[in-house]
Amino acid sequence: xxxxSVQNTKDMLLLALAILKNPYILIGTTLMASSFFLWLFILxxxxxxxxxxxxxxxYIFVALLSYYLLGEKLFLxxxxxxxxxxxxxxFLLLK
Numbered sequence: 001x002x003x004x005s006v007q008n009t010k011d012m013l014l015l016a017l018a019i020l021k022n023p024y025i026l027i028g029t030t031l032m033a034s035s036f037f038l039w040l041f042i043l044x045x046x047x048x049x050x051x052x053x054x055x056x057x058x059y060i061f062v063a064l065l066s067y068y069l070l071g072e073k074l075f076l077x078x079x080x081x082x083x084x085x086x087x088x089x090x091f092l093l094l095k
Contacts, residue, residue: 053092056085 019025042051060082066072 050093053089056089060085 063074063078063082067074
């Protein structure tokens with residue numbers, strides 16, 4: 001880890017430029033903006049009471065993608081939790 005020092009305005013501008021050129025910052029900002037506009041698009045088509053329970057599926061996708069992409073281990077408690085979240089979303093959306 002490196003440190004940084006802001007002594008004057010020039011240093012602050014150089015630091016801001018370095019942050020803006022960081023590919024991780026650019027990718028993260030792009031993904032967050034895309035998520036925002038996708039959420040607005042979805043809400044223009046469906047009611048919030050229908051869409052909002054589906055956000056709980058995020059936890060399921062994170063667990064499964066971390067298993068497949070990052071090689072993390074899932075234990076019995078994880079699978080039980082995933083099952084109950086999926087069942088809960090199902091019953092919330094059941095009409």
